[in-house]
Amino acid sequence: MSCVMIASPNQSVLEKVVHAFGYRSTEDFLRIEIRNLLQQKIAYYQSRIDFYEQKYGMNFDEFRRRxxxxxxxxxxxxxxxxxxxxxxxxxDSIDFILDYSSYLQQINP
Incomplete structure:
Protein backbone atom coordinates (compact mmCIF):
# COMPACT_ATOMS: atom_id res chain seq x y z
CA MET A 1 0.00 0.00 0.00
CA SER A 2 1.43 3.34 -0.95
CA CYS A 3 0.77 6.63 0.70
CA VAL A 4 0.38 9.68 -1.49
CA MET A 5 1.76 12.79 0.13
CA ILE A 6 0.77 16.07 -1.43
CA ALA A 7 2.67 18.84 0.22
CA SER A 8 4.56 21.95 -0.55
CA PRO A 9 8.30 21.66 -1.08
CA ASN A 10 8.87 23.81 2.01
CA GLN A 11 7.37 21.24 4.39
CA SER A 12 9.60 19.06 6.51
CA VAL A 13 9.34 15.29 6.33
CA LEU A 14 7.54 15.33 9.68
CA GLU A 15 4.95 17.79 8.40
CA LYS A 16 4.43 15.69 5.28
CA VAL A 17 3.89 12.51 7.30
CA VAL A 18 1.59 14.26 9.76
CA HIS A 19 -0.55 15.55 6.89
CA ALA A 20 -0.51 12.12 5.23
CA PHE A 21 -2.02 10.67 8.40
CA GLY A 22 -4.83 13.20 8.21
CA TYR A 23 -3.77 15.74 10.80
CA ARG A 24 -4.04 19.41 9.95
CA SER A 25 -0.70 20.31 11.49
CA THR A 26 2.15 18.96 13.58
CA GLU A 27 0.66 20.89 16.50
CA ASP A 28 -2.68 19.06 16.07
CA PHE A 29 -0.85 15.74 15.85
CA LEU A 30 1.18 16.49 18.95
CA ARG A 31 -1.84 17.69 20.95
CA ILE A 32 -3.99 14.68 20.02
CA GLU A 33 -1.26 12.09 20.53
CA ILE A 34 -0.14 13.56 23.85
CA ARG A 35 -3.76 13.52 25.06
CA ASN A 36 -3.98 9.86 24.00
CA LEU A 37 -0.75 9.05 25.82
CA LEU A 38 -1.90 10.83 28.97
CA GLN A 39 -5.22 8.95 28.89
CA GLN A 40 -3.36 5.64 28.55
CA LYS A 41 -1.08 6.49 31.48
CA ILE A 42 -4.05 7.52 33.62
CA ALA A 43 -5.81 4.24 32.80
CA TYR A 44 -2.68 2.25 33.69
CA TYR A 45 -2.18 3.95 37.04
CA GLN A 46 -5.90 3.70 37.81
CA SER A 47 -5.61 -0.05 37.25
CA ARG A 48 -2.77 -0.10 39.82
CA ILE A 49 -4.96 1.76 42.32
CA ASP A 50 -7.86 -0.61 41.63
CA PHE A 51 -5.52 -3.56 42.22
CA TYR A 52 -4.45 -2.31 45.66
CA GLU A 53 -8.00 -1.37 46.65
CA GLN A 54 -9.08 -4.90 45.74
CA LYS A 55 -6.08 -6.49 47.46
CA TYR A 56 -6.58 -4.67 50.75
CA GLY A 57 -10.34 -4.06 50.58
CA MET A 58 -9.98 -0.35 51.28
CA ASN A 59 -8.92 2.94 49.72
CA PHE A 60 -5.48 4.46 50.18
CA ASP A 61 -6.43 6.88 52.96
CA GLU A 62 -7.92 4.06 55.02
CA PHE A 63 -4.89 1.89 54.29
CA ARG A 64 -2.58 4.65 55.55
CA ARG A 65 -4.63 5.05 58.75
CA ARG A 66 -4.76 1.33 59.47
CA ASP A 92 3.01 7.04 43.34
CA SER A 93 0.06 5.86 41.23
CA ILE A 94 -2.19 8.46 42.85
CA ASP A 95 0.41 11.18 42.27
CA PHE A 96 0.85 10.22 38.62
CA ILE A 97 -2.91 10.31 38.04
CA LEU A 98 -3.15 13.76 39.60
CA ASP A 99 -0.24 15.06 37.51
CA TYR A 100 -1.40 13.50 34.25
CA SER A 101 -5.01 14.60 34.81
CA SER A 102 -3.81 18.15 35.37
CA TYR A 103 -1.81 18.07 32.14
CA LEU A 104 -4.79 16.59 30.29
CA GLN A 105 -7.07 19.40 31.46
CA GLN A 106 -4.57 21.98 30.21
CA ILE A 107 -4.41 20.53 26.69
CA ASN A 108 -7.42 21.50 24.60
CA PRO A 109 -9.19 18.61 22.85
Missing amino acids: VVDKSDPVLSKFGIIEKEDDDNDWD
Whole structure:
Protein backbone atom coordinates (compact mmCIF):
# COMPACT_ATOMS: atom_id res chain seq x y z
CA MET A 1 0.00 0.00 0.00
CA SER A 2 1.43 3.34 -0.95
CA CYS A 3 0.77 6.63 0.70
CA VAL A 4 0.38 9.68 -1.49
CA MET A 5 1.76 12.79 0.13
CA ILE A 6 0.77 16.07 -1.43
CA ALA A 7 2.67 18.84 0.22
CA SER A 8 4.56 21.95 -0.55
CA PRO A 9 8.30 21.66 -1.08
CA ASN A 10 8.87 23.81 2.01
CA GLN A 11 7.37 21.24 4.39
CA SER A 12 9.60 19.06 6.51
CA VAL A 13 9.34 15.29 6.33
CA LEU A 14 7.54 15.33 9.68
CA GLU A 15 4.95 17.79 8.40
CA LYS A 16 4.43 15.69 5.28
CA VAL A 17 3.89 12.51 7.30
CA VAL A 18 1.59 14.26 9.76
CA HIS A 19 -0.55 15.55 6.89
CA ALA A 20 -0.51 12.12 5.23
CA PHE A 21 -2.02 10.67 8.40
CA GLY A 22 -4.83 13.20 8.21
CA TYR A 23 -3.77 15.74 10.80
CA ARG A 24 -4.04 19.41 9.95
CA SER A 25 -0.70 20.31 11.49
CA THR A 26 2.15 18.96 13.58
CA GLU A 27 0.66 20.89 16.50
CA ASP A 28 -2.68 19.06 16.07
CA PHE A 29 -0.85 15.74 15.85
CA LEU A 30 1.18 16.49 18.95
CA ARG A 31 -1.84 17.69 20.95
CA ILE A 32 -3.99 14.68 20.02
CA GLU A 33 -1.26 12.09 20.53
CA ILE A 34 -0.14 13.56 23.85
CA ARG A 35 -3.76 13.52 25.06
CA ASN A 36 -3.98 9.86 24.00
CA LEU A 37 -0.75 9.05 25.82
CA LEU A 38 -1.90 10.83 28.97
CA GLN A 39 -5.22 8.95 28.89
CA GLN A 40 -3.36 5.64 28.55
CA LYS A 41 -1.08 6.49 31.48
CA ILE A 42 -4.05 7.52 33.62
CA ALA A 43 -5.81 4.24 32.80
CA TYR A 44 -2.68 2.25 33.69
CA TYR A 45 -2.18 3.95 37.04
CA GLN A 46 -5.90 3.70 37.81
CA SER A 47 -5.61 -0.05 37.25
CA ARG A 48 -2.77 -0.10 39.82
CA ILE A 49 -4.96 1.76 42.32
CA ASP A 50 -7.86 -0.61 41.63
CA PHE A 51 -5.52 -3.56 42.22
CA TYR A 52 -4.45 -2.31 45.66
CA GLU A 53 -8.00 -1.37 46.65
CA GLN A 54 -9.08 -4.90 45.74
CA LYS A 55 -6.08 -6.49 47.46
CA TYR A 56 -6.58 -4.67 50.75
CA GLY A 57 -10.34 -4.06 50.58
CA MET A 58 -9.98 -0.35 51.28
CA ASN A 59 -8.92 2.94 49.72
CA PHE A 60 -5.48 4.46 50.18
CA ASP A 61 -6.43 6.88 52.96
CA GLU A 62 -7.92 4.06 55.02
CA PHE A 63 -4.89 1.89 54.29
CA ARG A 64 -2.58 4.65 55.55
CA ARG A 65 -4.63 5.05 58.75
CA ARG A 66 -4.76 1.33 59.47
CA VAL A 67 -1.30 0.20 58.36
CA VAL A 68 0.32 1.48 61.57
CA ASP A 69 -1.83 -0.87 63.69
CA LYS A 70 0.07 -4.16 63.83
CA SER A 71 -3.03 -5.93 65.15
CA ASP A 72 -5.29 -4.84 62.29
CA PRO A 73 -7.16 -8.02 61.28
CA VAL A 74 -6.97 -7.32 57.54
CA LEU A 75 -3.49 -5.85 57.21
CA SER A 76 -1.74 -8.20 59.63
CA LYS A 77 -2.01 -10.91 56.94
CA PHE A 78 0.53 -9.05 54.82
CA GLY A 79 4.26 -8.68 55.44
CA ILE A 80 5.84 -5.39 56.45
CA ILE A 81 7.98 -5.10 53.31
CA GLU A 82 5.02 -6.02 51.09
CA LYS A 83 2.90 -3.29 52.70
CA GLU A 84 5.75 -0.77 52.37
CA ASP A 85 6.27 -1.59 48.70
CA ASP A 86 2.53 -1.46 48.02
CA ASP A 87 2.22 1.82 49.92
CA ASN A 88 4.93 3.41 47.76
CA ASP A 89 3.50 2.11 44.49
CA TRP A 90 -0.06 3.04 45.47
CA ASP A 91 0.99 6.54 46.54
CA ASP A 92 3.01 7.04 43.34
CA SER A 93 0.06 5.86 41.23
CA ILE A 94 -2.19 8.46 42.85
CA ASP A 95 0.41 11.18 42.27
CA PHE A 96 0.85 10.22 38.62
CA ILE A 97 -2.91 10.31 38.04
CA LEU A 98 -3.15 13.76 39.60
CA ASP A 99 -0.24 15.06 37.51
CA TYR A 100 -1.40 13.50 34.25
CA SER A 101 -5.01 14.60 34.81
CA SER A 102 -3.81 18.15 35.37
CA TYR A 103 -1.81 18.07 32.14
CA LEU A 104 -4.79 16.59 30.29
CA GLN A 105 -7.07 19.40 31.46
CA GLN A 106 -4.57 21.98 30.21
CA ILE A 107 -4.41 20.53 26.69
CA ASN A 108 -7.42 21.50 24.60
CA PRO A 109 -9.19 18.61 22.85
